[in-house]
Amino acid sequence: MIIKPRVKNFICTTAHPDGCRQNVYEQIQYVKSQPQTKTKKRTLVIGCSTGYGLSSRICAAWGDDAPTIGVCFERPASGNRTATAGWYNTAAFEEFAKEDGIYAKTICGDAYSKEIKDETAKLISQDLGQIDLLVYSLAAPRRQMPDGTVYTSVLKTVDETFTSKSLDLGKNILTEKTVEPATPEEVEATVRVMGGEDWKDWVKALKEKGLLSENFRTVAYSYIGPEMTYPIYNDGTIGQAKKDLYNTAVEMEKEGVSAYVSVNKAVVTQSSSAIPVVPLYMSILYKVMKEKGLHEDTIQQMSRLWNGGLIEGEPKTDIPGRIRLDDWEMRPDVQGEVQEYWDKLTDENLKEYADIDGYWEEFYHLFGFSFDHVDYEADTEAEREIPSISK
Template identity: 55%
Template sequence: MIVEPKVREFICTTAHPTGCYENVKRQIAYVKDKGTIEGPKRVLVIGASTGYGLASRITAAFACQASTIGVMFEKPSNGKRTATPGWYNTVAFEKEAEKNGLYAKSINGDAFSLEVKEKVIEMIKEDLGQVDMVIYSLAAPRRTTADGTVWASSLKTTGEAFTEKSLDLRNNTIVTKTVEPAKDGELEGTIKVMGGEDWMDWMDTLHGAGVLSENAVTVAYSYIGPKLTYPIYYDGTIGQAKRHLTKTAEKINEKYSDIKAYISVNKALVTQASAAIPIVPLYFAILYKVMKVQGTHEGCIEQISRLFHEKLFVEKPVTDEQGRIRMDDWELSDEVQDKVMECWKNVTTENVAELSDIDGYWQDFYQMFGFHLDGVDYAKDVDLEVAIPSLEK
C-alpha cells in the first residue's frame, strides 16, 4: 500500500513504516557518532516507543551498550490502516539492536496495570536478573487504577481563564485562544494520570521483586517552560501533575537508600501531546527559529544524548535546588527568552513565517509519523503489517 499522511488539525492518523525505520536509524547514527560512555547496562524504559522514551532507549543501547526492555502501548496494523508510529519505531529499534548484538525485548500493554508490571518482572528475572536503570516516560490521556476507577487528564488552568495568541495549525494563522479553568475532579484526574503515583508503584513493585540492582538510577521526564505559558502549563493542571512527579522523586530517594531518583526537565519539542495544547505550538515555532539561529536547537535524541553524556552519568550530576536536572537550560536562557518574547509581541498572520519556524515545526510533526524524511520513496508500496521481533517469539 502507498501510505500518505492524513492530518486532522494536530493529529496524524497514518504512519509510514519505512519512514519510521529511517527516523530511528538516524537517531541511532547520531548516538553512535557521539561515542560510548560508562553507563547502565540493563535498562527498563517505561514509555519506550516515541519521543523522549524512544530516544532514551536508543541512547542507553547505543551509547552504553545496554540491554533494554521497553514498555509501550501501541497498535499494530490490521491490513487496512497503518500501525501507530510507536509500533513501527519499535520494529526498527529491535532490528537495529539485533544487528549490533544488543539484547532488546518489548512488552505491549497498559503500563499502569499490575499485569504489565508482573510481565516486566518475569522478563527481567528470566533474561537480565536485575536492571540498573529505570526510565519513566509515560504520556497518556487516561489511567485505570487498581480499584477500577478511570482517571482522565486535562489541560486546564487552575485559576482564571487564560487568553493569549495561538497558532491555528489548520492554516498557519495567528488567532486568539482561551483555556478554561479546571472543573471539579479535573485537577485530581490529571495528577492521577500524569503525576508520580504510577512511577512510585513501579519502583515499589520492582524493588519488592528484587529486580533492581544496588544503586539503581531512575529518571522521569518533566517540563516547565517559560513564564508566558505558566497559566496553562506550569501553574495549570499539567504543571501541578509535574510538581507531584518532582515530589515523587524526593519520596523515592527518602524511601530507598539504594535507589537514586532524578527528574530531568527537558526542552520544548513537538510531540503528539504538545501539538494539542493551545498557545504552545506558536511558542514552539518561535523558539525553534530563535534557537536554530543561535545554534542551540535540539531534538529528542540530542537532548537525551546530552543528558547521558554530560549531565547524568558524570561524577556528580548537577541539579537545581529541587534536585532536578535542567536540560531546558538553553531554552530558558535570557538570551533565548528575550528574543522569543520580542517575536511573540510582534507576530501576526502576515509575518509569522518570518518570525517563527513554521516549516521546522511541521517537519518535526510529520517526521514523528515517518513522513517528510529525505531519501524515503513515499511513492513505493510498503507492507503495513510488520511484526515487532520480540513479540513474535
C-alpha cells in the same frame, strides 16, 4: 499500500514504516557519533516507543551498550489501517539492535496495570536478573485503576480563565484561544494520570521483587517552560501533575532510591500539538534557537543527559533531584528574543518570526513522513513485526 499522511485534530492517523525506520536509524547514527559510556547499565524504559522515551532507549542501547526492556502501548497494522508510529519505531529499534548484537525486548500493554508490571518483572528476572536504570517517559491521556476507576487528564488552567494568541495548525494563521479553569476533580484526575504515583508504583513493584541493583537510579521527564505559557502549562493542570512528579522523586530519594526529574526542552510531540499557545511558542523558539545554533531535538537532548552524569557520576541539578536540560531554552537572551518576536507577530510576518516549516517537519517526522531517502510514492508493506512481541 501507498501511505500518505492524514492529519486530523493535531494527530496524524497514519504512519509510514520505512519513514519511522529512517527516524530510528538517524537517531542511532547520531548516538554512535557522540561520546560513549559503555557501562552496560541494564535499562527499563516505560513509554519507550516515541519521543524522549524512544531516544532514551536508543541512548541506552547504542550510547551505553546496554540491554534494554521497553514497555509501550502501541497498535499493529490491521487491514487498510497502518500501525501506530510507535509500533514501527519499536520494530525498527529491535531490528537494528539485533544487527548490532544488543539485547532488546519489548512488552506491549497498559503500563499502569499490575499485569504489565508483573510481566515486565518476570522478564527482568529471567533475562537480566536486575536493572540499573528505570526511565519513566509515559505519556497517556487516561489511567485505569485496579478498582476500575478511570481518570482522564485535561489541558486546562487552574483557578482563572486564560486567553492568549495561539496558532491554528490547520490553517497556519494566528488565532486567539481561551482556556477555562479545571474543576478540582479534573485537577486530581490529571495528577493521577500524569503525576508521580505510577512511577513510584513501578519502582516499588520491582524493588519488592529484588529486581533493582545496588546502584539503581531512575529518571522521569518534565517541562516548565516560559512565563507566557505558565497559565496553561506550569500553573495549569499539567503543571500540577509535573510538580507531583518532582515531589515523588524527593519522596523516593528519602526512601533510599536515587531518583531524578529531568526538565527537558520544548519539542514537538503528539500531545504538545494539542496544547493552546504551546505550538506557537515552540515555532518561535525553534526560530530563535536555530539562529543561535542552540536547537536540539529529542536524541540530542537525551545524548546530553546520558553523557552528563546520568550513567556515570552525578548529574548537575539546580535543586535536589532536578536536572535542567532546558537550560539553553531558558537562557535570558533566548527568551528575550522569543518575547520580542511574540510581540511582533502578525499573520503577514508569521514565517519571518516563527519557524512554522520546522515545526511541521518535526510533526511529520513523528509519524515517519518528510524524511529524505524514503520513497513515499512506493508501495509499502504496512505490517511489520516487533520480534519480541510476535514470538
